[in-house]
Amino acid sequence: MLEILLQGGWDINEAIAWDGPPALADRYLNHISWRLHSRAVEDVVLTDWFLLNGADPNARCGVDLTPLSVAVRDAPLATTRKLVEHGGSVASGQLLHHAVMNNVEDPTELIKYLVCQGSQINAVMYQSCPQSYDKLLGLGFTLGTPLHEAAERGNLSIVRTLVAMGADASIRDSCGDLAEDRARNERHTAVHTFLRSLPVSPVLARL
Structure with missing residues (x-):
């Protein structure tokens, strides 16, 4: 179905909503477990398909929230590494803030990895993105x-x-x-x- 949409001109990096990054980070129906709240970044095969077809790990929505942001919150460290290897930037997406929310596995190694990659450990959320900061405060x-x-x-x-x-x-x-x-x-x-x-x-x- 996704391939049909792509052939029809669907922009794979279009935001789902003002607070919802593109489809790589969106929810879908897992036909193996029939879980309604899975995300593409939680599925290795689907993540690979998105990356192969031009999905950008840094594509934002109306705030500084990206597929990589969702991955560090909802997926294992291996997925974060994969997205970084495919151009994911630790300079955007408020990654460390989302990493401490990760309940998939102990986020200790994830946090160490992001800091070693250059994530700013003392940054206030959205301080480098005034538009997002003002929006969330509002x-x-x-x-x-x-x-x-x-x-x-x-x-x-x-x-x-x-x-x-x-x-x-x-x-x-x-x-x-x-x-x-x-x-x-x-x-x-x-x-x-x-x-x-x-x-x-x-x-x-x-x-």
């Missing part, structure tokens, strides 16, 4: 660093990994909260205690 989202997201989710292992790789716990999110504040608000005691135990940055110490 919709009521609170935007922070990957450490904020990991702290809010209560994943101590990922929080430790991020800190060990240079995450700055003194950065505040768009509402003025630290990562430790998010952990406290969600009652993740172990994460809050760990973040509170970190040395105070020289800048904060002078305030």
